[in-house]
Amino acid sequence: MTTTITELETRERLQPGLASSSMLWEYAPSLESTDHVRVAPRYELFIGGKFVEPHSGKYFETINPATEERLSEVAEADAEDVDRAVKEARRAYEKVWRKIAPSERAKYIFRIARLIQEKSRALAVVETMNGGKPIKESRDIDIPLAAAHFFYYAGWADKLEYAFPNRNVAPVGVAGQIIPWNFPLLMAAWKLAPALAAGNTIVLKPAETTPLTAMLLAEIIQEAELPPGVVNILTGAGGTGAALVAHPDVDKIAFTGSTDVGKRIQRAIAGTKKKLTLELGGKAPNIIFEDAPLDQAVEGIINGIYFNQGHVCCAGSRLFVQESVVEPIIRKLRERIGTLRVGNPLDKNTDVGAINSRAQLEKIRELVDSGVEEGAEMVQTQCTLPSRGFWFAPTFFTGVSQSSRIAQEEIFGPVLSVLTFRSPEEALEKANNTPYGLSAGVWTEKGSRILKMAAKLRAGVIWANTYNKFDPASPFGGYKESGFGREGGIHGLGPYVTLS
Amino acid sequence: MTRLAVRKTYKLYINGEFPRTESGRFYPVRANGGDLLANACRGSRKDLRNAVVAARKAQSGWSGKTAYNRGQILYRIAEVCESRAAELADELRRQGASAVEARREIDAVIDRWVYYAGWSDKYAQVFGSVNPVAGPYYNFTVPEPTGVVGVVAPEEPSLLGLVSRIAPVIVGGNTVIAITSESKPLAAITMGEVFETSDVPAGVINLISGLKSELVPWLAAHMDVNAIDTTGVADEAVAKVQQTAAENVKRVVHFDGASIGWDDARRAQSPYAILDFQESKTVWHPMGM
Known part of the structure; x- marks a missing residue:
């Protein structure tokens, strides 16, 4: 089954407050000029x-x-x-x-x-x-x-x-x-x-x-x-x-x-x-504990997976949410992806640009189709995509099983798989259950838990209460x-x- | 009338126990002159897999011990080696070493354990870092064990070679499956008894004797082994091991003991040998009020 943001907006009209008003904002295009750029033939x-x-x-x-x-x-x-x-x-x-x-x-x-x-x-x-x-x-x-x-x-x-x-x-x-x-x-x-x-x-x-x-x-x-x-x-x-x-x-x-x-x-x-x-490659876990600052975590989830159209080897593509906060996280996530502006990459307002190539687009589509076939529930923004070029709307799946392809294989696109856990031990077990080990995210206000999780996650870069940060002084690798x-x-x- | 000696049965060392090979096979170990020294276990693929399971099971517990504790256990290995020096030297002699050579090798083995014992709580300080990133984040990098490591010990020196390669692996929190010298396995197998009595937890070190030509390809192919040390692999077989290791992106490490020498004080023992089996983990956290 698939619900869309358009449906959510419909429900919003019937039930005000369901979605945040920001998702209805429209921005006038603000195009970066290209006249100063010389590309040789x-x-x-x-x-x-x-x-x-x-x-x-x-x-x-x-x-x-x-x-x-x-x-x-x-x-x-x-x-x-x-x-x-x-x-x-x-x-x-x-x-x-x-x-x-x-x-x-x-x-x-x-x-x-x-x-x-x-x-x-x-x-x-x-x-x-x-x-x-x-x-x-x-x-x-x-x-x-x-x-x-x-x-x-x-x-x-x-x-x-x-x-x-x-x-x-x-x-x-x-x-x-x-x-x-x-x-x-x-x-x-x-x-x-x-x-x-x-x-x-x-x-x-x-x-x-x-x-x-x-x-x-x-x-x-x-x-x-x-x-x-x-x-x-x-x-x-x-x-x-x-x-x-x-x-x-x-x-x-x-x-x-x-x-x-x-x-x-x-x-x-x-x-x-x-x-x-x-x-x-990577298939990074991004783990949200119930005591996390949820709004910040949602920003981290969004940045973790939709940054650079998800064409990021360290993308937080497996979201693990503690069961007690699944409902608010999914609700906020639905609202937030509805506000992502997808379109002309040269527009300074654009959050999500074009997929890099037709081949990559086809790979994303194939994996997303497999997710639907395997019974996960897909949520996708219903933004208007340009008619030319390669585009894929920001997407996430709920009800994903640990063994499904969208939870195992690197998609390298704007597609998130949401899974759940009860205890920190279960989160670790699931998070580490992958042949990859490039990066991981942890969201919690509890300092001792951050340090323990950071030590136990088998990955080269751990972002705690942040995600997708890079710096020349900071070693990166898997x-x-x-x-x-x-x-x-x-x-x-x-x-x-x-x-x- | 002379008393009939009680001979020792040489077995494997897996998960803290001394099983015979499950295959029931043996191979003869002979002295230089050709006399039979022992019937050693000709370890099998199944033995290796059992050892990997034990090593994986032991890994998080071993790396979770404090560095101080790991250092003490390595130092304890040195102590027990010292007290069993005569026995180990006797085995080296039976395998062809002179008395002086045997004693020199045992001394080097003991000193090597002491050397690495001392590194346990220092290499992270020397090779970890706090990274001055351009933003309000606390960012640090620490070495962490690669995981389960396969070590192919050199034929010679059969004991010092084994010890020189496994000590830096385990001091860093890894667990190990080592294939012993094929031609001279006796002292190496006896080291299992040293480990067993030195508070080394079961599964942290596993020793398999047998034919390298059959054991090494399986070790290189095992998907739950994270790194392999090819020091004791025959030159002509190294390329094949490297190829096979790519299947799960194993780290492949090689120490050229023959040309560097096993006594080289800077390179035969070094914190860089520990780093060969470490990953670097970088952690970011925002700073704010």
Whole structure:
């Protein structure tokens, strides 16, 4: 059975006070202008400090998922291009980057941070156009955090010996880095900044659907006058990534993406000396105790699952509510998702933007259909979705069983599964019953319970009375099948150094 | 008339008990000269699975003990090793070591337990952090055990190698299933008796003897094992283990004892060996009045 917000609004008319009045508010559009943004008709590969044509001569189209309009076309790198890039990275590593004074290395990275800040508005607009995320998010979160990551790690470049007591620290060499489409520039920053600070050179492959801010970053890297070959950026699809993973002269692979691909990479590098870090999928529990500040918790639930259209590996996609507060939580949740503004990502009022790609939309639909088939009750906003582009209305399911697919599999979309529990022990048991272990949320006013839950949840990041917070000083990464290695903080240096 | 010696039956050590392999199989352990030393258990897949169940069951209790308590238990292992040094050395000698070599290895084993005992309540201080995030949040990172760890002990040194690899695993709150040296398992198996009398809770350390060629692939494939130490896996078999380990994203750790040396005071024992089997957990909480 499915109830909709429209039905709720109907009942609201019959029974005033059921829904909050805020859900009826309409906002006039407030569009971010794009006239200051220049998107080139075509982007080449960034190898050895220059923009060069791909060996195959092939390009692929990149679109705006909110309109399905073509934005540009980008080069498709093949194994030859990967080889060229790795050779440039190796040369830059041996001849330049490992040799220059660490304090000078730091200054290059500071420059990148500053240039991102200077160009933040354009970067935010392009990020939103190419990825579908709301402009207020790319403007306030993605781009500032990307700059902050470079700024944070820049300062580490000449202080590495303080991070690894009683060890000599050396770089690893050439790093191959493969990043996802959900936070394109931010993920590039997470990968590049610590690798550069530790003295490595890099071949970076952005995601197939979101190459544009990576190419703007290539321009920034040029403008910062980084020595040629220190950072190389290759656009392409899965084949490009596979060629990078397989290249014999790459010393380290860092991958963020699905658990399935992560396992394939782990298998592919078996028998080699390559170092590996994986930041993979999640199915995070967000646990609400009866003594939690319920209104704040509801905001945390909403932010936890609908932030970035749910395209977040650490999304709080399994909500566990203590039985005594199920009724008010569900009621507040229904009201609150009705107030989420879904639509044009460039509108500064938009809360939920476009789904990143048709393929992702189809995956979300397939899993949501399975939820309905398995008998869970679906609640979905009945907002008017644009006729073009890829859209999925914010959705949650109640009456979800622990074994159902929507409680087990990562949906990577704006879809929440609500489950219930009685005791803290039961919450822990259910929360930890997953092969994933990236993140978890806990909501309670009881301090001792927070600390005990935080200790017992098997996940790399615990948000207590908050959710989806990120910072360059804060290590991020998973337990179990959510991967290994950390990004952020002092711990984020480890994957990019060799100790002796 | 000389008294007839009572020989020891070498068995497995699983869940704090000393069962024979459920398979009923054995393999001969021979001295360098070829003389039969013992019929050791040729452990099976079922034995390994039983050991994993025991290790999983013991894990939260072990990691839930205070660091001080874990340190005391490791120190107790050193004490019991010291009092059984003659027996352990005798086994090493029967397996081919000279008296001097055997005694040196036992001394190193005892000292290694003491070394790691001391780390129990310190590595979190050295490698944890309070993170100055840009916002009104208290944010800290602590190391936590990876969980259940499989350790493949090197063929040699059969006892020091085993101890050097399992001590950093368990001091960090993990539980372990170790496959002992195939060619020289005697002293390693006797270590089970040391653990059993050192207040190590049942299931925290499990020892399986047998043929690595059959045991290691099962350990690498087990979906409830979180990490595997391939130190004692034959070079040509390591790639296969790494491949299999990907099935549940196991952490794969390897210590190159042959080239670093088991006596290297900085690298054969080190807090970084503890960190190899730790996850980092970061906790956020808002600050406000």
